[in-house]
Amino acid sequence: MTAKNKKRAMRIATILGLAYLLPNLLGFLVFTAGPVIFSFGASLTNWNIMNSPPLEFVGFRNYQQVGQSSQFWTFFINTVYFMAFSPVGIVGSLVVALLLDSRLRGMTLFRTLLYLPSFTAGVAIMIMWKGLYNPDHGLINACLRGVFDLFSLPFQGPGWLQSTQNLMGLHPEKIAFAVKDIGLGAREALVFMGFWAGLGGGNMLLYLAALTNMPDELIEAASLDGAGPWAVFRHVKWPQLAPTTFFIVIMSVIGGFQGGVDSAQVMTGGGPAGTTTTLAYHIFRKSFVEYQFGYASAVAWVLFAIVFAFSGLLWKFGNKETNY
């Protein structure tokens, strides 16, 4: 084949390749790639469709405002507060996976039952939890009351979704702690709902797959050497699970920073006193309740930068851990 023919064949191949890609690529450019650039541009303007001031280029003023806004930092802390519980959720899903990996009879049935909450998750389930958390006639306080009555203790149920109390005693409006703020409030309500939904969900399935694919010889050899179940887990299974754990942690960090929109919209409206407003929900409200498109875009980019920085750091340090 001559060089000219080769070049021509290459060009035809590229046209063909692009033709197959085209339907997806067009949509990708219009609804993903384009908007990303557009959004950055918007973040440099005073774009507001409600009281429509003349559209102006304002440079990095929005970003400055984000940094100075105490609201932003409160919502940042809310977001981090929710994320702080995700290690507990990850450990929980690992424990469930270890239980299901026991290779006893009936494990498929249990896997199915435990996967159900995560598969049905959505607005309907959030409305269900709103009912469960109702302080007066919800199931949760009814159960707690039953336990207290059993020991003839006076019962003052947690306010759940209506309460600003939390386990760390964070003050709802300013960055401060107080003993009277310690308790079970809206934040914990959302966290516990997350545990319930996530325990048998995707993370558990990932761990389970990794455990199932682990060569039996390794575990048998360790057991023959006299290692107990904990030693087998600590020195054989856990190191082998490192890549799975790494993946789950990265995805939890990326998802955690962007989370909390649906539950805030359906269950709390971001309250009480803004305690369940995460950054993503803050952006949603700035955009589609207050219509401050320019400012909201800037917050979105700050969030993007945070996600990027955190996952970059994890990648750098976590990957080293993974490949011993």
Added chain:
Amino acid sequence: MKGSIAKGAFVYTALVGLAIMSLVPFFWMLFTSLKPLSEVESGSFLPKDWRPGNFQEVFAQIRFGRYYLNSIFVASWVTYLTCLTSALAAYSFTRLEWKSRDFLFRVYLATMMIPGVVTQIPGFAIIVNLGMPDTYAALIVPSAFTAFGVFLLRQVMLGVPKALDEAARIDGANSWQILWEIVLPLSRSGIITLAIFSFMGNYGSLIGPLIMLKSDGLRTLPVGLTFFDSKYGSQTNLLMAASVMSIIPRLILFIVGQKHLVKGIQLGAVKG
């Protein structure tokens, strides 16, 4: 063997406990949906006076049937378009050799990291400028081109042996025939997985439709339920009846597609 009996007892006890915790909320929801409102406050778990009529009452109060159809209509279209465009793109990324193919794929992958909130406002502005706000198209079109779908199906197609298409090529098949007659049938299970994910994701999506819609007649179930909740939130029994009905399609899909789902979640996690 004593140790293994103890271990078995421990595993079963723990799992039964967890299963009860997973299922009790569902039963509470179901039983609450069958109670008269006066009994909801009394706090007994089972209804004394069974009211299956609550389910009909939901249809009387909101256009629940309409929301149902809207959700299924929108989710079906998104699923169909996602599977089609993703399959074509994945075929191009795995089977055809062309310039800057791998570079472009990396761009796709990179955009999967961008938070959805970044593209929310421009997405809305584009739909408005295309003259499509408050239409079905506003719900379908922006969701039909996911990088995730391309990523997942690429992963699947990499597992289909290339020797098969070479054999077909020698027999005179062109790339279009190879795609439809060899690669796609062999990627069936991956496509079913993507279809389930994409249907579920769209069936449940709240914020997108909330942003795009104004008319009651176009509302999907999540939007309709949220609306019902905020307007008539005190009717806990009816809310639960509506919630029960809206998870039924999910339950059906769950029972039918469980095998594919488990596989798909594991496939999606394989690093590209």
